[in-house]
Amino acid sequence: MKDDVILKVEKLSKQYRLGTVGTGTISHDLNRWWAKIRGKDDPYLKVGESNDRSSKGSSEYVWALKDINFEVKKGEVLGIIGKNGAGKSTLLKILSKVTGPTTGSIKSKGRIASLLEVGTGFHPEMTGRENIFLNGAILGMTKKEIASKLDEIIDFSGCERYVDTPVKRYSSGMKVRLAFAVAAHLEPDILVVDEVLAVGDAEFQKKAIGKMQDISKGDGRTVLFVSHDMGAVKRLCNKCVLLENGTIKTTGETDKIVNEYLSLKTTSKIQLNNFERIKDKELYFNSINIYNKELQSKEAYLYSEDIFIEMNIEAKEHINNSSIFVMVKQKNENRVFAAEKN
Structure with missing residues (x-):
């Protein structure tokens, strides 16, 4: 290990058996012991599937880590x-x-x-x-x-x-x-x-x-x-x-x-709440559009992207000292950002 390296991980893997407590059954332990006696590799290291929690597998063994x-x-x-x-x-x-x-x-x-x-x-x-x-x-x-x-x-x-x-x-x-x-x-x-x-x-x-x-x-x-x-x-x-x-x-x-x-990461669609087009009100929205910096409109945006919000509002009469307040929230109601324009 080099002098400036404080931690080195080589070919690190961790295998688990699903659905049981412990490493396996008596028969599996005997098979491992018999392989070790003969100087062979652990036979159960050759089986097992990748650690994809979202899909159902056919093997009872899973690699939580593989060749790290x-x-x-x-x-x-x-x-x-x-x-x-x-x-x-x-x-x-x-x-x-x-x-x-x-x-x-x-x-x-x-x-x-x-x-x-x-x-x-x-x-x-x-x-x-x-x-x-x-x-x-x-x-x-x-x-x-x-x-x-x-x-x-x-x-x-x-x-x-x-x-x-x-x-x-x-x-x-x-x-x-x-x-x-x-x-x-x-x-x-x-x-x-x-x-x-x-x-x-x-x-x-x-x-x-x-x-x-x-x-x-x-x-x-x-x-x-x-x-x-x-x-x-x-x-x-x-x-x-x-x-x-x-x-x-x-x-x-x-x-x-x-x-x-x-x-x-899976990004969720942007939902526009309280978007009303009721024209019998004194003030109503004609349209709300969201763009990226290339002025392209998408259903989802990355955390790191700049976004531009364009709103078209129609009023039946002039309203003095008016302003627009925009708030963007996550699904769990955590505020992402808020902005106000007079």
């Missing part, structure tokens, strides 16, 4: 993006040694801290303060290290008032705040962060992204970041890996990979 290869340099922030079920969380769990790979190898230098799920490593009956020491110990910190950073961890989490309250009474956002504060102050060589930051509020997300930037740029440490928030990925990451059905579709500069990912 990449390198991460020291101080680099690597974004790992892809649709739900693409294999992002499986990859991070293998890198964090929560589960082992079926085939392949991982070579790393230094300490890895992981923030994979809300409340991972927390005991619900213990207080926030006690869980800081517990979680820090799980992540490899000594008691002296944790004690020296305790005030800083509590202050960063913003949970000072509840730090002596059992964690079972915390909201999911408070648990994430406390867990991230511990992981970030561990000073790991590699910080692995899954989608959990989405649980936090906007103020905490901004603080967490700022802390990860400090970790990578100021301290020269490495961050692996999984998120569906492409804005956060663009702000934080200088390189991205795009996963699709358990394989790496492409890797490269963040802007290029994010745009490729967005072009893969």
Whole structure:
């Protein structure tokens, strides 16, 4: 492994058997044992289908990850993006040694801290303060290290008032705040962060992204970041890996990979609500048209596209001090943008 490379993944694959608990049946285990005795490869590595969650397969084995290869340099922030079920969380769990790979190898230098799920490593009956020491110990910190950073961890989490309250009474956002504060102050060589930051509020997300930037740029440490928030990925990451059905579709500069990912996403039709053509009203719409920068009208537009909204309104008489207010929302009622024209 090169001196500037802190993490190297080679031919990494993970296979699961669907519909059962464990790795397989006794007959399968015997077949594996018999193959191993004869010096043969595992016979079940030759079967299995790709990890396409949207289609029904004929095999009971599925490759959650298949032949994953990449390198991460020291101080680099690597974004790992892809649709739900693409294999992002499986990859991070293998890198964090929560589960082992079926085939392949991982070579790393230094300490890895992981923030994979809300409340991972927390005991619900213990207080926030006690869980800081517990979680820090799980992540490899000594008691002296944790004690020296305790005030800083509590202050960063913003949970000072509840730090002596059992964690079972915390909201999911408070648990994430406390867990991230511990992981970030561990000073790991590699910080692995899954989608959990989405649980936090906007103020905490901004603080967490700022802390990860400090970790990578100021301290020269490495961050692996999984998120569906492409804005956060663009702000934080200088390189991205795009996963699709358990394989790496492409890797490269963040802007290029994010745009490729967005072009893969299914875009929904733009719906115009409250569009009335009732001509007996004092004011009504004749037409509403939406164009891209080439003045082409489409049913769907990418997140990154510029759009132009053209409205033709007819009024029976002149209205003083009038203005037009336009709001674009997602299906879940989240506001995308709003604009007003006098």
